[in-house]
Amino acid sequence: MFLIKCPYCGERDQSEFNCGGEAHIVRPKNPPDLTDDQWADYLFMRKNIKGIQFERWNHSNGCRRWFNVTRNTATDEILKIYNMGEQPPIVTGIAPKTPSGETSIGSGNISTSYTKK
Amino acid sequence: MHKKPKKYSIFSLIKNAFSYHENWQPVWRSPEPKNNYDAIIIGGGGHGLTTAYYLAKNHGLTNIAVIEKGWIGGGNTGRNTTIIRSNYLWDQSAALYEHALKLWEGMSQELNYNVMFSQRGVMNVAHTLHDVRELKRRWHANRLNDIDCEWLNTKEVKEFCPIINISPNIRYPVMGATLQRRGGTARHDAVAWGYARGADAMGVDIIQNCEVTSLNVNNGQVIGIETTRGSIKSKKIGVVAAGHSSVIANMVGIRLPLESRPLQALVSEPVKPVIDTVVMSNTIHAYVSQSDKGELVIGAGTDGYTSYTQRGGFNIVEDTITAVVELFPLFSRMKMLRHWGGIVDICPDASPIISKTHINGLYFNCGWGTGGFKATPGSGWVFAHTIANDEPHKLNVPFTINRFSSGELVDEHGAAAVAH
Numbered sequence: 001m002f003l004i005k006c007p008y009c010g011e012r013d014q015s016e017f018n019c020g021g022e023a024h025i026v027r028p029k030n031p032p033d034l035t036d037d038q039w040a041d042y043l044f045m046r047k048n049i050k051g052i053q054f055e056r057w058n059h060s061n062g063c064r065r066w067f068n069v070t071r072n073t074a075t076d077e078i079l080k081i082y083n084m085g086e087q088p089p090i091v092t093g094i095a096p097k098t099p100s101g102e103t104s105i106g107s108g109n110i111s112t113s114y115t116k117k
Numbered sequence: 118m119h120k121k122p123k124k125y126s127i128f129s130l131i132k133n134a135f136s137y138h139e140n141w142q143p144v145w146r147s148p149e150p151k152n153n154y155d156a157i158i159i160g161g162g163g164h165g166l167t168t169a170y171y172l173a174k175n176h177g178l179t180n181i182a183v184i185e186k187g188w189i190g191g192g193n194t195g196r197n198t199t200i201i202r203s204n205y206l207w208d209q210s211a212a213l214y215e216h217a218l219k220l221w222e223g224m225s226q227e228l229n230y231n232v233m234f235s236q237r238g239v240m241n242v243a244h245t246l247h248d249v250r251e252l253k254r255r256w257h258a259n260r261l262n263d264i265d266c267e268w269l270n271t272k273e274v275k276e277f278c279p280i281i282n283i284s285p286n287i288r289y290p291v292m293g294a295t296l297q298r299r300g301g302t303a304r305h306d307a308v309a310w311g312y313a314r315g316a317d318a319m320g321v322d323i324i325q326n327c328e329v330t331s332l333n334v335n336n337g338q339v340i341g342i343e344t345t346r347g348s349i350k351s352k353k354i355g356v357v358a359a360g361h362s363s364v365i366a367n368m369v370g371i372r373l374p375l376e377s378r379p380l381q382a383l384v385s386e387p388v389k390p391v392i393d394t395v396v397m398s399n400t401i402h403a404y405v406s407q408s409d410k411g412e413l414v415i416g417a418g419t420d421g422y423t424s425y426t427q428r429g430g431f432n433i434v435e436d437t438i439t440a441v442v443e444l445f446p447l448f449s450r451m452k453m454l455r456h457w458g459g460i461v462d463i464c465p466d467a468s469p470i471i472s473k474t475h476i477n478g479l480y481f482n483c484g485w486g487t488g489g490f491k492a493t494p495g496s497g498w499v500f501a502h503t504i505a506n507d508e509p510h511k512l513n514v515p516f517t518i519n520r521f522s523s524g525e526l527v528d529e530h531g532a533a534a535v536a537h
């Protein structure tokens with residue numbers, strides 16, 4: 001549940017957009033030479049990061065144009081929006097203190113900060 | 118050694134009634150982690166707890182620990198809509214889920230813990246010609262695999278579930294349904310607690326509020342873990358972390374084909390019994406049953422993006438409710454009381470990964486996505502076998518990570534995509 005600022009239309013509800021998954025996955029330059037493992041890696045394997053992730057979004061119920069988004073998947077906070085073809089930006093955000101930990105805002109689960117009385 | 122837990126019975130209930138139920142004992146211990154275990158299970162959800170239980174029970178490994186970052190069952194195990202069935206399309210999945218369903222049928226007795234497994238039947242409704250063909254194909258496949266399944270026409274659907282709207286004028290009219298009578302629901306928390314109690318009684322350490330922060334690997338062999346409560350050594354580690362599987366895999370450079378996404382559910386105010394079965398629809402992304410407390414338990418489809426926030430978009434809930442109200446007009450004025458999300462590990466072929474890895478002693482059980490609750494006992498059974506023998510059980514041979522390279526995918530989108 002968040003807003004996305006489409007670079008072409010401005011701020012709209014997330015439900016107007018479709019996420020195209022992890023960004024910057026380069027299409028193999030030499031498809032015939034790839035091993036089965038390399039194909040599997042390209043087609044299926046994903047970083048699926050908890051924290052800052054680069055991903056592609058499409059304004060499918062609006063201008064229908066693609067762009068890249070830097071988003072903190074632990075909080076859903078959007079940190080940066082940039083054009084297709086651009087390099088991923090360097091950004092900082094509120095990362096969980098531990099890899100699987102929950103952040104103080106936005107996670108809906110405070111299990112790891114729970115202390116017994 | 119610790120004391121065996123007291124057996125629950127009508128007599129223990131009466132006896133405790135005399136002391137106003139103030140003397141019930143804790144159901145499992147809360148030990149400090151030891152330095153060394155024969156096996157460690159990461160993740161105290163249903164699948165992790167059943168893995169530990171069957172490692173102890175079927176394979177005699179009792180010096181083991183379940184490490185849970187929050188509280189046991191606080192992940193998807195305690196957040197799901199508890200639909201249990203085994204009517205999957207392909208032989209591999211049918212065998213896996215049916216084995217689990219058989220374990221459900223004896224679970225409360227085996228654990229001496231009431232998991233409230235209720236075989237009230239699961240109906241998968243068809244709304245389009247395509248649905249009818251797809252569901253009939255699955256019905257025939259189920260029968261060939263000796264899995265109980267029936268086809269109901271629209272009139273029979275209405276007889277089985279009288280409150281359903283079969284008007285031909287609704288946007289997605291009911292054109293028939295499959296019915297698996299042995300399917301149903303169970304009490305999710307009780308499943309986690311019952312297996313925790315059983316595992317604990319055999320000596321398994323259940324360690325809560327302890328997050329695994331890295332894995333230690335030496336020369337291609339796993340040797341232990343670092344946690345928020347110190348390091349622990351073990352040469353066998355099973356990862357059963359659902360939505361967080363990739364986070365743990367990324368610690369040792371293992372690539373998984375997973376995307377973690379929110380899946381939402383909601384419950385209504387409690388009302389008198391109105392629906393005594395489970396109704397599911399893939400096409401309109403909705404499924405509903407009624408809990409023993411009287412609440413309607415309603416599940417939605419996944420949100421379409423990666424997130425670990427355990428909440429999703431309101432539009433998804435709105436879509437689901439719109440569909441549910443059209444199918445069941447008498448729900449239109451019910452108040453919804455609670456709403457939440459869980460983080461589900463979506464696999465490209467909608468089938469799980471229960472597999473060895475290229476690191477010795479490190480095993481993954483993940484990718485159950487939106488539909489793993491029903492498999493809880495069977496998943497632990499085969500994963501325990503895989504860990505104990507360093508070889509898969511015959512039921513999980515097809516569910517390796519390597520299938521994404523070999524192309525032997527087990528495509529269960531028809532049986533598993535949205536509905537559970």
Ligand SMILES: Cc1cc2nc3c(=O)[nH]c(=O)nc-3n(C[C@H](O)[C@H](O)[C@H](O)COP(=O)(O)OP(=O)(O)OC[C@H]3O[C@@H](n4cnc5c(N)ncnc54)[C@H](O)[C@@H]3O)c2cc1C
Nearest residue numbers: 160162163164186192193194197198200329459489490491
């Ligand atoms: C809303 C919703 C509805 C669903 N409906 C159904 C349904 O009707 N039928 C069905 O069959 N399935 C359903 N599912 C899917 C089902 O809930 C899951 O597939 C199943 O419960 C997964 O069990 P698990 O034990 O693998 O995961 P979980 O119960 O999520 O357990 C994983 C555990 O790992 C812990 N963990 C993670 N990282 C770490 C770490 N670093 N260190 C220590 N611990 C860690 C987590 O805290 C968590 O407790 C639904 C899911 C959701 C969210």
Ligand SMILES: [Zn+2]
Nearest residue numbers: 006009059063
């Ligand atoms: Zn736009």
